[in-house]
Amino acid sequence: MRSVRRLLREPLGVFGLALVLLVIFGAIFADLLTSWDPTRINPRDRFLGPSTDHLLGTDQLGRDLFARVLHGGRIALYVALVSTAISLAIGIVLGLIAGYGPRWLDNLLILLFDAMKSFPTVMLALALVTITGPSLTAVIVVVILVNVPGYARIVRTQTIAIKTSEFVTAAQSMGASTTRILRVHIMPNVIGPLVILASMDIPVVIAIEAGMSFLGLGVRPPTPSWGSILNDGFGQIRETPWIAIAGGLPIIITTLGFTFLGETLRDVFDPRLKGR
Amino acid sequence: MSTLSISGLNVYFSTEDGPLHALKDVGFDVPERRIVGIVGESGCGKSTLINAILGLLADNGDIRSGEIVFEGMRDLTKLSARGMQDLRGLRISTVFQDPMGALNPVLSVGRQMTNIQYRSGQSHSEKVARAIEMLKLVRIPDAENALARYPHQFSGGMKQRIAIAMALMMEPALLIADEPTTALDATLEVTTIELLKDLQEKIGCSVLFISHHLGVIAELCDDVVVMYAGEVVERGTVRDVFQRPSHPYTRRLLECDPARQTQRTRVLPTIPGEIPDLRARPAGCVFAARCLDRHDGCDQHQPERSVSGGHAVRCNLVGSRQTQGEQA
Numbered sequence: 001m002r003s004v005r006r007l008l009r010e011p012l013g014v015f016g017l018a019l020v021l022l023v024i025f026g027a028i029f030a031d032l033l034t035s036w037d038p039t040r041i042n043p044r045d046r047f048l049g050p051s052t053d054h055l056l057g058t059d060q061l062g063r064d065l066f067a068r069v070l071h072g073g074r075i076a077l078y079v080a081l082v083s084t085a086i087s088l089a090i091g092i093v094l095g096l097i098a099g100y101g102p103r104w105l106d107n108l109l110i111l112l113f114d115a116m117k118s119f120p121t122v123m124l125a126l127a128l129v130t131i132t133g134p135s136l137t138a139v140i141v142v143v144i145l146v147n148v149p150g151y152a153r154i155v156r157t158q159t160i161a162i163k164t165s166e167f168v169t170a171a172q173s174m175g176a177s178t179t180r181i182l183r184v185h186i187m188p189n190v191i192g193p194l195v196i197l198a199s200m201d202i203p204v205v206i207a208i209e210a211g212m213s214f215l216g217l218g219v220r221p222p223t224p225s226w227g228s229i230l231n232d233g234f235g236q237i238r239e240t241p242w243i244a245i246a247g248g249l250p251i252i253i254t255t256l257g258f259t260f261l262g263e264t265l266r267d268v269f270d271p272r273l274k275g276r
Numbered sequence: 277m278s279t280l281s282i283s284g285l286n287v288y289f290s291t292e293d294g295p296l297h298a299l300k301d302v303g304f305d306v307p308e309r310r311i312v313g314i315v316g317e318s319g320c321g322k323s324t325l326i327n328a329i330l331g332l333l334a335d336n337g338d339i340r341s342g343e344i345v346f347e348g349m350r351d352l353t354k355l356s357a358r359g360m361q362d363l364r365g366l367r368i369s370t371v372f373q374d375p376m377g378a379l380n381p382v383l384s385v386g387r388q389m390t391n392i393q394y395r396s397g398q399s400h401s402e403k404v405a406r407a408i409e410m411l412k413l414v415r416i417p418d419a420e421n422a423l424a425r426y427p428h429q430f431s432g433g434m435k436q437r438i439a440i441a442m443a444l445m446m447e448p449a450l451l452i453a454d455e456p457t458t459a460l461d462a463t464l465e466v467t468t469i470e471l472l473k474d475l476q477e478k479i480g481c482s483v484l485f486i487s488h489h490l491g492v493i494a495e496l497c498d499d500v501v502v503m504y505a506g507e508v509v510e511r512g513t514v515r516d517v518f519q520r521p522s523h524p525y526t527r528r529l530l531e532c533d534p535a536r537q538t539q540r541t542r543v544l545p546t547i548p549g550e551i552p553d554l555r556a557r558p559a560g561c562v563f564a565a566r567c568l569d570r571h572d573g574c575d576q577h578q579p580e581r582s583v584s585g586g587h588a589v590r591c592n593l594v595g596s597r598q599t600q601g602e603q604a
Contacts, residue, residue, distance in 0.1 A: 165377055166372055166374050166376075166377030166378050167377060167378055167379055167380045167381075169332075169372070170370065170372055170378045170439070172332060172364075173330050173332060173364055173365075173369075173370040173372075173452075174364055174365035174369060174370065174392060174442075174443070175361050175362065175363070175364030175365030175366060175395075176365070177361060180394075184380075184383075184391055185380050185383075188380070188382045188383060189380070189381075189382050192382075
């Protein structure tokens with residue numbers, strides 16, 4: 001609770017939290033906030049500018065952009081949460097194995113992590129989509145492949161540092177099994193910094209999703225995604241700039257919100273900065 | 277029946293330069309309800325011995341021969357990893373040297389004290405009650421509220437007492453204390469020793485107490501085992517060994533104890549020389565190279581000789597030089 005109070009004392013943290021809550025609120029209550037169907041095509045209302053009827057205007061197919069943005073937020077948050085959760089789970093397991101397991105396995109896993117890290121994200125996305133075709137699952141898999149090596153490395157380093165500490169030896173000499181030591185003693189020491197890192201990675205994940213959808217590698221039309229809205233508006237940016245703005249603004253708001261929140265969280269939870 | 281009975285224990289470590297004979301023909305008993313002290317300088321194999329008993333030798337360590345019989349029936353050297361794991365913490369528990377590191381810094385003391393009872397099959401409130409009871413037993417003030425606190429909020433002496441409480445929580449038959457007072461200051465050392473003795477009597481367990489502090493051994497222990505370079509050179513009751521030290525090494529060790537100095541000197545006495553290279557053990561007495569009483573007989577294998585009932589020594593001078601030893 002002290003941490004929450006500290007967070008609320010930081011203006012940047014409050015601002016970030018407000019932006020994040022705004023996006024989450026918009027995604028959850030999308031159906032209540034607008035009566036427009038985000039996928040219904042309305043050829044007579046093409047390229048309408050922002051008005052009280054269409055808050056952010058309409059796109060080249062006459063779809064309401066406000067509804068598309070709100071529903072696109074669902075996709076963005078869904079990808080961010082699901083892929084981050086899976087990345088964390090895989091990263092923790094692989095990191096613990098590498099850090100606590102035999103040396104050869106450690107070397108093998110590190111080699112694997114380095115190999116995965118060496119692919120540029122776009123290349124990885126292109127290669128995968130060539131095989132599977134564009135889909136939301138492909139986006140999630142790419143994000144996992146990009147995130148897991150980093151998380152696993154952090155967990156591995158922490159595990160190696162902690163496994164030689166005396167309380168682990170003590171636990172061993174008191175009959176604790178390997179799984180028990182990993183679960184009870186090493187996990188709690190590892191999880192804190194990792195969660196903060198993951199919260200700072202969320203804007204990156206959202207950008208990857210938007211980027212892949214922009215390139216047509218992610219969400220398939222007519223499902224709305226911020227990246228695909230941006231792509232729709234990209235061609236007509238001189239004549240009807242509101243389409244590109246409708247796609248770009250939520251990306252900016254969300255990434256800024258999560259970045260501010262993540263950075264403040266890091267400062268609040270960093271024990272070295274405590275009591276300052 | 278002895279709680280722990282070690283005989284003919286030989287432990288080797290494989291190193292890049294060949295096998296290292298860390299423990300040679302180690303044998304002694306830890307009788308029921310007695311406190312046995314192990315004394316010796318750094319590198320004499322005290323920690324290797326503990327790890328061998330606990331079945332936690334490093335991967336390159338190997339028990340070549342010997343028996344470690346626990347409670348008269350189970351040979352710990354032949355027990356499976358699983359069987360050993362079930363004994364550790366329930367029947368054999370350990371207290372370590374460094375109280376700062378023995379507790380997990382990110383978990384509250386209460387969490388750790390209830391966690392450690394995971395094999396008891398009791399409800400959470402019973403475990404909490406047991407934890408509070410143990411904290412009171414080791415005289416932690418305000419035990420109820422202490423459970424919510426984290427290790428860094430306690431002093432070193434309190435942390436060591438909490439570690440002792442955790443070790444004795446399951447009422448083990450044998451407590452192994454690995455230099456538990458070395459990291460504490462002199463005042464705390466005395467109270468910790470008294471506490472340990474008190475608890476040992478209450479619980480009725482045996483204690484294997486490792487220390488290089490002779491005063492502590494004399495104060496606390498019933499029996500003492502003197503180790504040098506991985507061998508037991510002398511063992512017996514504290515009274516026998518401290519009053520009639522029969523091995524030259526024991527005598528020199530006692531002479532070097534600052535507490536026994538009668539004259540003020542600028543330099544504390546030491547034993548010249550170093551422990552022999554354990555990769556190439558001498559065939560005869562291990563202490564011969566540093567011994568003042570060395571003679572030709574020292575190059576032969578030294579069997580354990582009995583001085584009196586329960587007092588044994590690995591030195592061929594026993595008998596002939598014994599009277600001189602008493603005078604010294």
